[in-house]
Amino acid sequence: MKDIKCCVVVVGAGPAGMAAAISAKKNGAEKVIIIERENRTGGILKQCIHAGFGLQYFGEELTGPEYAEKFSVLANETGIEFMLNTTALEIKDKTLVCVNTEGIVNIHFGALVLAMGCRERTRANLVIPGSRPAGIYSAGTAQKLINIFGHKVGKEVVILGSGDIGMIMARRLSLGGAKVKAVVEIMPYLAGLVRNKAQCLDDFGIPLMLSHTVVDIIGVDRVEAVTIAPVDENRQPIMEKAETISCDTLLLSVGLIPENELTRSADVALSGITKGAIVNQYKQTDKPYIFACGNVLHVNDLVDHVSHESEDAGKYAALYAAGKLESADELAVEPGDGVRYVCPQKMACVDDNVDLYFRTAAPGRNTTLTISDDSGVLVTKKLIRTTPGTIEKLTIPADKAKNAIGKIVVKAEHKEA
Amino acid sequence: MIKTDVLIIGAGAVGCALARELSKYNIKVTVCDKNDDVGGEASKSNSGLFSTSATMPVGTLECKLRTIAHSMILDVCNKLDVPYIECGSIAPILYPDQLETAKGLTERAFQNGVYDYELLPAKDILDLEPTLNPEILGGIYSPRDRQCNQFIFVSALAENAAENGVEFILDCKVTGMDVSNGKIHAVHTTKGDIEATWVINAAGLHCDEISDMVDECDFKVNPRKGEFYVFSHDTPVKVSHIISSVPSPKTRGVLVIPTVDNNMLVGPTADDVEDKTDVKTTAAGLASIKSQALNMIPGLHFEDTITQFVGVRPARTPEGYDLRFSEKVKGFIGISGVRSTGLTASVAIATYIVHGMKEHGLELERKVGWKQTRKGIARFAEKTNAEKDALIAADPLYGKIVCRCEQVTESEILQAIHRPVGAKTLDAVKRRVRAGMGRCQSGFCGPHVIEIIARELGIPEEDVRKRGEKAFMLDRD
Numbered sequence: 001m002k003d004i005k006c007c008v009v010v011v012g013a014g015p016a017g018m019a020a021a022i023s024a025k026k027n028g029a030e031k032v033i034i035i036e037r038e039n040r041t042g043g044i045l046k047q048c049i050h051a052g053f054g055l056q057y058f059g060e061e062l063t064g065p066e067y068a069e070k071f072s073v074l075a076n077e078t079g080i081e082f083m084l085n086t087t088a089l090e091i092k093d094k095t096l097v098c099v100n101t102e103g104i105v106n107i108h109f110g111a112l113v114l115a116m117g118c119r120e121r122t123r124a125n126l127v128i129p130g131s132r133p134a135g136i137y138s139a140g141t142a143q144k145l146i147n148i149f150g151h152k153v154g155k156e157v158v159i160l161g162s163g164d165i166g167m168i169m170a171r172r173l174s175l176g177g178a179k180v181k182a183v184v185e186i187m188p189y190l191a192g193l194v195r196n197k198a199q200c201l202d203d204f205g206i207p208l209m210l211s212h213t214v215v216d217i218i219g220v221d222r223v224e225a226v227t228i229a230p231v232d233e234n235r236q237p238i239m240e241k242a243e244t245i246s247c248d249t250l251l252l253s254v255g256l257i258p259e260n261e262l263t264r265s266a267d268v269a270l271s272g273i274t275k276g277a278i279v280n281q282y283k284q285t286d287k288p289y290i291f292a293c294g295n296v297l298h299v300n301d302l303v304d305h306v307s308h309e310s311e312d313a314g315k316y317a318a319l320y321a322a323g324k325l326e327s328a329d330e331l332a333v334e335p336g337d338g339v340r341y342v343c344p345q346k347m348a349c350v351d352d353n354v355d356l357y358f359r360t361a362a363p364g365r366n367t368t369l370t371i372s373d374d375s376g377v378l379v380t381k382k383l384i385r386t387t388p389g390t391i392e393k394l395t396i397p398a399d400k401a402k403n404a405i406g407k408i409v410v411k412a413e414h415k416e417a
Numbered sequence: 418m419i420k421t422d423v424l425i426i427g428a429g430a431v432g433c434a435l436a437r438e439l440s441k442y443n444i445k446v447t448v449c450d451k452n453d454d455v456g457g458e459a460s461k462s463n464s465g466l467f468s469t470s471a472t473m474p475v476g477t478l479e480c481k482l483r484t485i486a487h488s489m490i491l492d493v494c495n496k497l498d499v500p501y502i503e504c505g506s507i508a509p510i511l512y513p514d515q516l517e518t519a520k521g522l523t524e525r526a527f528q529n530g531v532y533d534y535e536l537l538p539a540k541d542i543l544d545l546e547p548t549l550n551p552e553i554l555g556g557i558y559s560p561r562d563r564q565c566n567q568f569i570f571v572s573a574l575a576e577n578a579a580e581n582g583v584e585f586i587l588d589c590k591v592t593g594m595d596v597s598n599g600k601i602h603a604v605h606t607t608k609g610d611i612e613a614t615w616v617i618n619a620a621g622l623h624c625d626e627i628s629d630m631v632d633e634c635d636f637k638v639n640p641r642k643g644e645f646y647v648f649s650h651d652t653p654v655k656v657s658h659i660i661s662s663v664p665s666p667k668t669r670g671v672l673v674i675p676t677v678d679n680n681m682l683v684g685p686t687a688d689d690v691e692d693k694t695d696v697k698t699t700a701a702g703l704a705s706i707k708s709q710a711l712n713m714i715p716g717l718h719f720e721d722t723i724t725q726f727v728g729v730r731p732a733r734t735p736e737g738y739d740l741r742f743s744e745k746v747k748g749f750i751g752i753s754g755v756r757s758t759g760l761t762a763s764v765a766i767a768t769y770i771v772h773g774m775k776e777h778g779l780e781l782e783r784k785v786g787w788k789q790t791r792k793g794i795a796r797f798a799e800k801t802n803a804e805k806d807a808l809i810a811a812d813p814l815y816g817k818i819v820c821r822c823e824q825v826t827e828s829e830i831l832q833a834i835h836r837p838v839g840a841k842t843l844d845a846v847k848r849r850v851r852a853g854m855g856r857c858q859s860g861f862c863g864p865h866v867i868e869i870i871a872r873e874l875g876i877p878e879e880d881v882r883k884r885g886e887k888a889f890m891l892d893r894d
Contacts, residue, residue, distance in 0.1 A: 152892035
């Protein structure tokens, strides 16, 4: 058993973890360690070989591995210490218990940043009936098999869920010679980004079936077909209109869930909506020495947002470890009408701008976004259109943040559906 | 032609228990099974219960064997390092019409010698199991019902039998038999002919097909389908007893079961089907389980299910255990009617059959150096940090976690593959060491397990199967 001391320890060397670590270092943390279970840095970006990353953060279009590489280089230059092939097992007070092939390692930290990312929802989460053959993959697993391991997963594919990974995999499979027969979405609107529909489905002639779902999986050894049915307004399948599509592979892109098992070991309070920790604008959880960022906090649309958010987490973790993060009175931040969730869920009233990230509840046009407190409206923004697939960001200016009272509520009102 | 003294057809709980029992003696024992793994059918897809014979029909062979087995099973589990929990069971009474049934059951339990099967008032039952519906009218408490890891139970029996010289031939389907003059001259299989002095039909779900090959089939196996939900470890409301239903016109008998591995099982349905391979879950079946279970335990969080599955159990027409030494065909032993009670009863069925073989003239000589114990694969996730350190010091691959959800290390996976009667498929690895059995359902570890199996078996990754002969994980062109 080995013991190590550090200022800030970061769990996960994906984009969130690396941005947080670099920021912690820049903000004065002397010794910063990143724990990573895999043998390389980059997290899920390693398998995201498509372009579309970095337009906001770097002002140029990068592939996932390129985006990650920029942070890896920077992390190395900044003097971040990486512990690769090392898995974090549990948090016991201010000690992170890890394991690798040399044994158990106890890391005693001043502050800890959770950056473990998320996992994919499974067939069981959706309770899709049918048999249990080979050939059912979550979109991310298929992406890893294809892009990291160099395998082919199947020839004829149906994809359930119009999330971004699902659409990107529709294109990837098409480019690899597979036939993607349909992308099926239970909601009446797209789950992922509109640009991905254009680039990944429309350009390849892949039909998108909205308000449909998979109601049966057929095949004993390998998937042979799936049965698709339209759904009514309550999302219940209309079985009389069901049709069977032959395929050897079913890909599921039906949502992501923050991987908070480690977080639970520290008894950190979690949000029932985001499934991530409840934090203030510093990304600080209810355990003041634990911070969270990236998809383990809430599932993001763009990695660029993750990088920005994670820099905050790293910065404040470094300040906390140095005893420089003062606590202030906190107000609750809540989703109001038309908003599904807001992150952070708490706001310390200090003399600094506060960024609120949120998703709307339903798509719409001519949308007015407002932030208010008990005294009235603090911020307003008008948008031509919003969708739940896109994360919106509004900033409460420092003077208003400092003097806010009561409860902060974020609302979205659509003039047109 | 393979020659053996005893051929056991079927490597489920009964076949493997028989193999282990016979491995005590100086005879050649061979087990064949059409599946890629032992415990491939009814023995895997069940609730893992070791129950008393409280509610069994009085005086039947099934009841007798189950009573005997219940007293034997902990010794077997302890010797073979099979994990089990002594959780006891509770059958809550939800409707007035169940009260009479419950009284009848306690009388039957008494007749069956299960004296600790007790009808208790609601407050006592709720005190034992506070998760139950507070409106229950009472309940039956049975303290000696247990739950085991059924996958490890069967593979441990097989592993121990193999260590004592039993040969297992898997992926080997019996296709017919050469029978004449009251004797089996050869058993035809997909891996060649086998000649045996004794042929034991332990084919479970398929025992009618095997008995038919010697023209001894005066019964029918009715596949009875049972759907189940499996809950995540971290679901907030968990039962501490096996919760079963008192039979009533309103319920068909859904159970809520705490497991050794800290998951909860909820099910099964009981639907008679035609097709023995029908392992499809259905929207109606799953919905019915949900409503019945919520009626008993209103706080269950069904959104925390990590998988649903189907087990097909071999019901028999006519009902009842039938352990038969053929009068027509010398050396043929038929085992049929072993339904869901077979997991518990398997160890008693084995001794009963071996006793019968002796009666029928088989001279058995005890093997010198028979190994009666087996050590399980040490599970990293269950150890203290100091123990983990010691495991890693002895084998650094204990420090390499492959399945993050269940914290399964590469060392455990390698042991699952390389032990006697080892795993060759993803499902077989999963059953032995739980890689892929957690919340992500192998989304993260699946690609790595494919890689490990291919490497260890020396096969291309494209040839790695989920299970069976043809369930390939990857596209093979």
